[in-house]
Each structure stands twice: as C-alpha cells, then as structure tokens.
Amino acid sequence: MSGDDEKPFDQYRADVDRPLVRLFEEYGVPRLRWFVAGNVANVVGRSASLLPPLVLGTAIDAVFNGNGDYSLPLVPGSMLPNEPAAQFWLSVALIVAGFVLTGVGTFVWGVTMNRFAHGVMHAVRTDTFDAMQRLDMAFFDEKQTGEVMSVLNNDASNLETFLDDALSEGLRIVVMIVGIAAILAYLNVALAVVTLAFLPLMVGFTYWFMRLVEPRYRRVRSNVGSLNTRLENALSGVELVKTSATESYETGRVRSASRDLYDAHMSVLTLSYFYRPGMELLAGISFAVTFIVGGLWLFQGPPLGLAGQLTVGDFVVFLLLTQRFVEPLSQASNLVDWYENAKASGERVFGLMDVPPHVEEADDAVPLTDVDGRVEYDDVTFAYDEGETVLRNVDFAVDAGQTVGLVGPTGAGKSTVVKLLMRLYDVDSGAVTVDGHDVRDVSIDSLRQTVGYVSQNPFLFDGTIAENLRYGRFDASDEAVREAARAAEAHEFIEDLPDGYDTRVGERGVKLSGGQRQRLAIARVVLKDPPILVLDEATSNVDTETEVHIQRSLDAVSEERTAFVIAHRLSTVRDADGILVLDGGEVVERGTHDELLDEEGLYATLWSVQAGEVEDVPDRLFGASTGY
Numbered sequence: 001m002s003g004d005d006e007k008p009f010d011q012y013r014a015d016v017d018r019p020l021v022r023l024f025e026e027y028g029v030p031r032l033r034w035f036v037a038g039n040v041a042n043v044v045g046r047s048a049s050l051l052p053p054l055v056l057g058t059a060i061d062a063v064f065n066g067n068g069d070y071s072l073p074l075v076p077g078s079m080l081p082n083e084p085a086a087q088f089w090l091s092v093a094l095i096v097a098g099f100v101l102t103g104v105g106t107f108v109w110g111v112t113m114n115r116f117a118h119g120v121m122h123a124v125r126t127d128t129f130d131a132m133q134r135l136d137m138a139f140f141d142e143k144q145t146g147e148v149m150s151v152l153n154n155d156a157s158n159l160e161t162f163l164d165d166a167l168s169e170g171l172r173i174v175v176m177i178v179g180i181a182a183i184l185a186y187l188n189v190a191l192a193v194v195t196l197a198f199l200p201l202m203v204g205f206t207y208w209f210m211r212l213v214e215p216r217y218r219r220v221r222s223n224v225g226s227l228n229t230r231l232e233n234a235l236s237g238v239e240l241v242k243t244s245a246t247e248s249y250e251t252g253r254v255r256s257a258s259r260d261l262y263d264a265h266m267s268v269l270t271l272s273y274f275y276r277p278g279m280e281l282l283a284g285i286s287f288a289v290t291f292i293v294g295g296l297w298l299f300q301g302p303p304l305g306l307a308g309q310l311t312v313g314d315f316v317v318f319l320l321l322t323q324r325f326v327e328p329l330s331q332a333s334n335l336v337d338w339y340e341n342a343k344a345s346g347e348r349v350f351g352l353m354d355v356p357p358h359v360e361e362a363d364d365a366v367p368l369t370d371v372d373g374r375v376e377y378d379d380v381t382f383a384y385d386e387g388e389t390v391l392r393n394v395d396f397a398v399d400a401g402q403t404v405g406l407v408g409p410t411g412a413g414k415s416t417v418v419k420l421l422m423r424l425y426d427v428d429s430g431a432v433t434v435d436g437h438d439v440r441d442v443s444i445d446s447l448r449q450t451v452g453y454v455s456q457n458p459f460l461f462d463g464t465i466a467e468n469l470r471y472g473r474f475d476a477s478d479e480a481v482r483e484a485a486r487a488a489e490a491h492e493f494i495e496d497l498p499d500g501y502d503t504r505v506g507e508r509g510v511k512l513s514g515g516q517r518q519r520l521a522i523a524r525v526v527l528k529d530p531p532i533l534v535l536d537e538a539t540s541n542v543d544t545e546t547e548v549h550i551q552r553s554l555d556a557v558s559e560e561r562t563a564f565v566i567a568h569r570l571s572t573v574r575d576a577d578g579i580l581v582l583d584g585g586e587v588v589e590r591g592t593h594d595e596l597l598d599e600e601g602l603y604a605t606l607w608s609v610q611a612g613e614v615e616d617v618p619d620r621l622f623g624a625s626t627g628y
C-alpha cells in the first residue's frame with residue numbers, strides 16, 4: 001500500500017495480524033446476539049423472498065392449468081389440500097406470508113445488524129481515543145493531528161461499513177445463489193443445468209472485475225488521504241496562508257489533489273460502466289436461453305436430447321428467478337472494496353492501540369502524596385527518540401518552595417528539563433526525583449497533579465472562561481474560580497468581557513489576546529494549587545504592561561511553591577533563588593543573579609545585551625544552538 005492515508009501507522013501496522021479476526025474477537029463477540037439475530041433474520045428474509053415465485057409456479061400448474069400436483073418442497077403432500085379453491089387460497093396465503101416474512105426479516109436484520117455494527121464502531125472509536133490519549137508525547141511529536149483524527153473517524157467508520165454492509169451482502173449472495181439454484185434443481189434438474197450454466201460466467205466476470213477494480217479502489221483510498229491531509233494543512237495554517245496572500249496557491253494545491261481523486265474515482269467508474277451492463281447482458285442471455293429451451297420444451301417436447309417433463313408453472317419460476325442473480329452478484333464488486341478498506345483500517349486502529357508506550361507506569365508505582373516540593377536532577381542525560389543528546393549530565397537540586405530560573409539560548413534544552421520532571425519523556429540516564437522519589441516510581445497521574453504547568457502557548461478549549469479555569473478541578477466553586485483569577489490578575493479583564501466568566505473563548509481561545517490567555521492559564525494553575533509550578537516563557541509575547549501584571553501574579557503564585565521559571569527575558573528571573581544557565585544541553589553556569597553577573601560569563605553577556613549595555617550581540621552567541 002502506498003497511499004498517504006496508509007503511511008502514518010505503517011511502523012506499527014506490520015505487527016497487526018489478521019485485524020478483522022481480531023476486530024470480531026474483541027468487539028464482535030461481546031455483541032454476538034445482535035450479530036446472530038441479524039444474520040438469521042437476513043437468511044430468513046432472503047429465503048422468504050424466494051417463496052412467492054415458487055408458489056406462483058405451483059399454483060399456475062395445479063390451480064389454473066389443473067395439470068399437476070400441488071406440491072411444495074419440504075412439505076409432505078398429505079398436508080396439502082386437493083381442492084383447487086383451497087389450493088388457490090393457500091397459494092395466496094403463502095405468497096402473502098413470503099412477502100411479510102421478507103419484510104419482517106429485512107426489518108429485524110436492519111435493526112440488529114445496525115445495532116451490532118454501530119455498537120462496534122462506537123466501542124472501537126472510544127477505545128482508540130482512550131489508547132491514543134495515553135500515548136507518550138513522543139508519539140504526538142511524530143504524528144499530525146489529521147492522521148490521528150482520520151483513524152478515529154474514517155477508520156472506525158470503515159469498520160462499521162464492513163460489519164454492516166459487507167457481511168450482510170456476502171451472506172445475501174450466498175443465500176440467493178444457493179437458494180435459487182436449489183429451487184431450480186428441485187423443479188427441473190435438466191433445465192436448471194441450462195440456466196445455471198451462465199452462473200459460472202457471471203461469477204467469473206465478477207471476479208475479473210474485482211481483480212481489475214481493486215488497484216483502482218486503492219488509488220481512490222490513497223487520494224482521499226492526500227486530499228484530507230491537504231485540506232487539514234491549509235485549514236490549520238490559515239493564518240499563514242492569509243498573511244502570505246497564498247490563497248490561490250493553496251486552492252491550486254487542493255484543486256490538484258481533488259483532481260487526482262476525481263481521476264481515481266473515474267477510473268473505478270469507467271470499469272463499472274462495463275460491469276453492470278455486462279452482468280445484465282449475461283443475465284439476459286441466460287434468460288433468453290432458458291426461455292428458448294423451456295419454450296421449445298413446452299410446445300415440442302424436450303429439446304437438445306433432454307428428457308422429462310416441464311410444466312408452465314416451472315417455466316415461469318425459471319424465468320422469474322433467472323433475473324434474481326444479477327442484484328446480489330453485482331454487489332460482490334463492492335465487497336472487495338469494503339473488505340480492503342476495513343482491513344487497512346483495522347490495521348491502523350489496532351496499530352494505534354498497540355503502540356508501545358515509552359513512558360510506562362511501574363507496576364508497583366505509588367501515588368505521590370503530601371509533597372513538599374524538593375526536586376533533584378541527578379546527572380540526567382537525555383535524547384529525543386534516538387536523536388542527538390539534548391541534555392548532558394544535568395545535575396542540580398531545588399529546595400521546596402524555592403524558585404529556580406532556567407535561562408540560555410534557544411534550543412539549549414530548558415523546556416526539555418521540565419518535560420522530564422512531568423515525565424512527558426523519560427531520562428536516558430540519571431534520575432529526576434521529587435521529595436526523594438524517582439519520578440519513574442510514582443504514579444503518573446499523581447506526579448502530574450503535583451506539577452502545575454503554564455506553557456509558552458497556553459491552550460484553551462472552546463467553552464466559557466469559567467469552564468476553562470475549572471479544567472482539571474471540575475468541582476471548584478465559583479468563589480474559588482474568582483479567587484484564582486484574582487491571584488492571576490485576570491479577574492478585571494474577565495469582568496470587562498460581555499458575559500464575564502460565561503464568555504465563550506472561541507476555538508483555542510482565539511477571541512482573547514496572548515496576554516489574556518496567559519493569565520487564564522496561570523489562574524487555572526492557581527486553582528489546581530500544585531506544590532510545584534513550571535512556567536515556560538509565561539511572559540513571552542506580551543507587552544511590558546501585561547508583563548508586569550503577569551510577573552506580579554507569578555510572584556504571588558510561586559510564593560511557597562517550588563517554581564521552575566523558564567525565561568528569555570532575564571529580568572523575569574532576576575529575583576529567583578537560583579538561576580541555571582543552559583547551553584547546548586549542559587548547565588554551564590549556576591548561581592543567583594548577582595553571582596552570575598560577577599562571574600562575567602554567558603549570563604552576564606546576555607544580561608548586558610538585554611539591558612542594552614552592548615551595541616552588538618557578541619559573535620559567540622551566534623553558535624548553532626543560539627537564537628539571540
């Protein structure tokens with residue numbers, strides 16, 4: 001498989017063995033009663049649909065022509081009436097019963113199979129989401145949101161289509177072909193052979209079509225994936241698109257991806273233009289041959305060396321049933337597409353469920369309780385996913401309640417340091433401890449509840465301000481929410497909004513300024529009230545006045561908590577109890593602001609640059625890892 005939609009989980013898919021069997025075992029078996037009921041109803045409904053033509057044939061001979069026994073398969077003759085009137089009314093009753101049974105069967109089949117398939121889809125989607133959420137950050141570094149969304153939505157729905165339509169259609173084909181063949185053979189074996197001689201041709205023709213159409217369906221699937229990726233990218237990058245005035249360029253790219261999909265669809269359709277009429281033609285020939293042979297038989301006696309007797313009633317049944325092959329067989333071509341789609345989707349769904357976690361909770365993990373907040377990094381070395389070493393022998397300790405500033409050039413590893421504390425990634429060697437407990441020995445939930453994190457670009461859900469503040473502390477009272485907002489200096493601006501705390505923030509908080517979002521994120525952390533705080537560039541991207549607000553709120557909330565403050569603006573960490581200067585993944589200097597200035601090293605140089613004391617940025621700060 002080569003489509004874009006099939007690339008993302010390739011690395012995990014290889015291990016997924018027989019995904020559809022697994023799907024059935026894990027999700028189908030718990031809903032087996034719906035499945036069994038659906039299939040029984042399907043078989044009953046389809047078989048019943050063959051009853052009216054069969055009874056019609058019998059009635060024509062016995063009742064209308066009066067030249068035959070009134071007989072039905074599987075029913076002893078002694079149970080059937082001899083009187084033509086009684087035979088007529090029995091025929092009417094049976095025909096009505098056939099239609100009613102077909103209707104009831106179809107109804108029950110629809111209800112039960114839909115319930116089964118949609119139930120499976122619901123469970124698969126929920127489980128996949130749950131599994132996906134528990135994956136490490138390393139997984140999300142690699143994958144695009146669109147790819148994961150597509151697994152949760154499209155793939156789950158492909159599995160539903162397979163269970164709902166493909167299995168039912170498959171069964172229907174078998175029931176119809178076997179049922180019709182059995183009835184024809186019961187009525188007249190010789191003529192049945194003549195009529196059914198065309199069946200292998202139809203099956204062969206269908207097989208040929210399936211072989212030919214399959215690669216084209218594959219192309220369709222792959223192009224659907226490419227188009228989705230294109231659309232997804234253009235939408236998430238809409239700001240860049242607008243500011244670069246590249247709308248027509250993006251439209252061009254979407255047009256080209258859409259055109260590819262159009263072409264792929266057309267190539268499938270071109271084949272089906274021949275298939276369906278081809279099948280009709282074969283059925284027509286079969287009908288004509290049956291008509292000729294049966295017709296000659298009726299008025300001249302058995303042709304072509306055939307022997308035996310053919311009645312008008314049997315002849316009519318033959319003509320009616322010959323037509324019934326086309327519909328189920330022509331669905332067979334969809335079966336392959338449904339099957340292939342479902343197989344690829346099953347591989348992706350289970351591939352995602354089976355992604356091995358890097359960050360795993362120890363079996364004997366204990367919850368971290370009554371935390372004082374002493375944090376220690378003991379000779380920590382770390383690289384992202386087998387890449388270059390990002391942190392090298394990082395070794396420091398922060399006492400409970402202290403504030404430590406992390407500074408250094410872009411890419412020095414500051415954010416990585418705090419990610420290891422929250423166990424978004426695990427150290428390669430060394431250890432990070434909280435109150436003396438290795439973070440790998442405590443439960444992940446309790447660890448993350450211990451740490452409050454305000455990121456560079458805080459995320460807000462589409463919802464009200466109050467809902468966003470309560471996120472993670474859903475039971476917080478209104479008063480507690482307001483209190484937290486006041487501590488974060490957010491209360492005033494919130495009150496000024498049209499609906500106050502009930503104002504909706506828009507998707508990702510787009511209706512708020514960067515500084516406002518930042519203060520909401522701080523308020524959220526205050527409400528969470530964790531013993532350890534991590535503030536990653538919490539004052540970046542805001543004007544000086546907002547910075548003062550934020551800084552004040554941060555000072556207030558980090559009092560009495562252990563706080564890690566990552567900052568490019570060194571003034572932010574000036575009053576910290578200790579400052580670590582990172583460069584190229586190593587702690588190159590440490591001390592208080594005054595001590596570091598005295599050292600006249602990297603920190604002192606950065607300080608002079610930011611304080612405007614030097615005109616030019618020194619060359620040495622333009623190294624590979626610097627961003628100044």
Ligand SMILES: Nc1ncnc2c1ncn2[C@@H]1O[C@H](COP(=O)(O)OP(=O)(O)OP(=O)(O)O)[C@@H](O)[C@H]1O
Nearest residue numbers: 141384387390408409410411412413414415416417
């Ligand atoms: N998820 C990731 N996968 C792979 N490499 C990463 C990842 N995140 C960061 N890196 C790399 O790790 C190094 C340190 O990144 P980090 O974000 O910790 O630096 P930083 O000092 O916080 O930078 P900044 O000041 O720009 O935020 C960089 O070289 C970066 O490219």
